Amino acid sequence: MKNLLGLFAETQTTFQDTGQAETALEDLKQRGGLSDAAFLITNLPTTDGDGTYALSTYSKEWHKHYIARSYLDIDPIVQNALTRITPFSWEIPNPSSELKKFFGEAGEFGISAQGFSVPIRGIRGDIGVFSISADLSPKDWLDYRKEMQSEIMLLGYYYYMACLDIDFPENRDVVLSPREYDILSWAAKGKATFTIAEILSLSPKTIEHYLASSRVKLRAANTTHAVAKAVRWGLIDPLG
Amino acid sequence: MIVAEHYSDANPELLKQMFRLRADAFGTRRGWQVSVKNGKECDQFDEINPLYLMCVDDHGELLASLRLLQTTGPHMLADVFHDLLGDEPLLRSPLIWESTRFCVNKNASEIRNAGGVNAVTCELLEGLCTVANKSGLHNLVSVYDVFMERILRRSGCIFQQYGRTVRYDDGLKTKAGIFDVNEIAMMSIRRAAAKTSAPRFVGKYWSDLNAA
Numbered sequence: 250m251k252n253l254l255g256l257f258a259e260t261q262t263t264f265q266d267t268g269q270a271e272t273a274l275e276d277l278k279q280r281g282g283l284s285d286a287a288f289l290i291t292n293l294p295t296t297d298g299d300g301t302y303a304l305s306t307y308s309k310e311w312h313k314h315y316i317a318r319s320y321l322d323i324d325p326i327v328q329n330a331l332t333r334i335t336p337f338s339w340e341i342p343n344p345s346s347e348l349k350k351f352f353g354e355a356g357e358f359g360i361s362a363q364g365f366s367v368p369i370r371g372i373r374g375d376i377g378v379f380s381i382s383a384d385l386s387p388k389d390w391l392d393y394r395k396e397m398q399s400e401i402m403l404l405g406y407y408y409y410m411a412c413l414d415i416d417f418p419e420n421r422d423v424v425l426s427p428r429e430y431d432i433l434s435w436a437a438k439g440k441a442t443f444t445i446a447e448i449l450s451l452s453p454k455t456i457e458h459y460l461a462s463s464r465v466k467l468r469a470a471n472t473t474h475a476v477a478k479a480v481r482w483g484l485i486d487p488l489g
Numbered sequence: 490m491i492v493a494e495h496y497s498d499a500n501p502e503l504l505k506q507m508f509r510l511r512a513d514a515f516g517t518r519r520g521w522q523v524s525v526k527n528g529k530e531c532d533q534f535d536e537i538n539p540l541y542l543m544c545v546d547d548h549g550e551l552l553a554s555l556r557l558l559q560t561t562g563p564h565m566l567a568d569v570f571h572d573l574l575g576d577e578p579l580l581r582s583p584l585i586w587e588s589t590r591f592c593v594n595k596n597a598s599e600i601r602n603a604g605g606v607n608a609v610t611c612e613l614l615e616g617l618c619t620v621a622n623k624s625g626l627h628n629l630v631s632v633y634d635v636f637m638e639r640i641l642r643r644s645g646c647i648f649q650q651y652g653r654t655v656r657y658d659d660g661l662k663t664k665a666g667i668f669d670v671n672e673i674a675m676m677s678i679r680r681a682a683a684k685t686s687a688p689r690f691v692g693k694y695w696s697d698l699n700a701a
Contacts, residue, residue: 264671300628306531311667320552331538332495332497332538333495333497333498333538333540333694334537334538334539334540334557334558334559334586335495335540335694336624336625336629337694343697369559369562370537370558370561370562371560371561371562372561372562372563372567374563388545392678398624398625399584399625399626399627401581401625403583403584403624404576404583404642406561406582407582424578426576426577426578427576428577430579454669455649458628458667460493461582461584461627462578462580462582465582466581466583
């Protein structure tokens with residue numbers, strides 16, 4: 250499987266509408282080698298609509314079936330995300346007969362039972378959950394999860410933030426703190442972490458912290474990407 | 490052993506012990522302005538499904554506990570202690586969680602390690618670092634006062650202050666700090682506790698993390 254975070258971050262990290270958001274999931278599925286990708290957000294304080302929307306690469310038939318059976322109430326992935334803050338895999342030990350039926354039916358619609366979800370608590374009282382599923386061998390899937398756990402958590406958050414932009418355009422604003430600005434500017438000039446640390450009389454660990462926070466603010470997959478975005482948006486001046 | 494559970498999964502008796510311990514530790518002993526009802530301390534952050542880590546003995550008695558929140562949403566540094574930030578930007582990252590309401594049941598254990606730190610404190614700190622590491626986090630953030638700071642240092646925690654120092658109502662100098670949760674940090678805590686084995690973990694979340 251590919252580097253999903255890079256695939257997403259280097260394409261588009263903001264959406265104007267749910268159509269774009271859904272296209273991005275399809276893109277991630279195709280180019281990332283996934284079975285499916287899905288996103289749910291709920292409790293958004295929007296002025297219109299009910300503050301909930303669900304996007305996925307699942308078939309329209311499954312979506313219809315899901316709504317008709319009110320599966321939102323028993324879907325363990327949704328229920329888990331609403332009551333827990335920790336990332337989780339979909340394997341349920343000792344599933345009830347109701348859940349067995351749910352997973353059985355999902356399987357008939359081609360949905361892989363091998364999935365991983367990242368719940369996200371937002372600042373507006375909203376809750377998002379980003380999920381991926383893949384048809385790998387159990388061992389490969391476990392290895393992938395262990396290796397890519399942090400990246401998938403970042404991906405989930407970046408995707409969530411891109412969706413938030415739809416209803417809350419101010420969410421797109423990026424403000425770098427003075428330290429983030431200084432450090433990213435030095436990185437733009439090609440300085441390595443230890444050099445920047447010397448220049449600013451800070452520890453390399455501190456430099457790494459601000460580079461990480463800059464990457465998250467800019468929704469970047471790595472520092473090079475963060476620098477490129479910051480320059481493109483006029484947030485730093487590489488010639489200054 | 491360490492129980493890592495959310496409100497919806499945890500043993501109700503254990504949760505009751507935790508909220509009572511918190512009422513005693515923060516309401517009674519430290520005299521903080523916390524909300525105590527029926528001998529239990531709870532706040533708005535308990536309502537957004539945090540992850541609780543509870544150190545429990547073989548008889549099921551609670552020895553120590555803490556609470557973990559995502560920094561992408563409401564948390565204490567952002568919503569209660571923002572004074573501590575000073576010129577620093579608010580931390581918002583899926584890879585940084587906040588640890589709060591760290592308390593130890595003084596009646597339950599007085600065993601101290603070579604560094605003079607309560608063995609239960611060490612166990613919970615090692616548990617915290619391990620859970621954070623296994624969850625894919627890069628750091629933890631926490632607010633602490635000067636007394637807690639000394640304990641954290643002597644327990645081998647690796648952390649740096651973030652923001653400025655503020656003296657709150659209880660007169661104590663308070664700071665926010667960013668903690669490492671990598672292998673080095675875990676080893677440092679284990680070394681300070683003079684132990685060779687990891688704590689024993691139980692709970693649905695722990696099983697999830699280590700699913701084979």
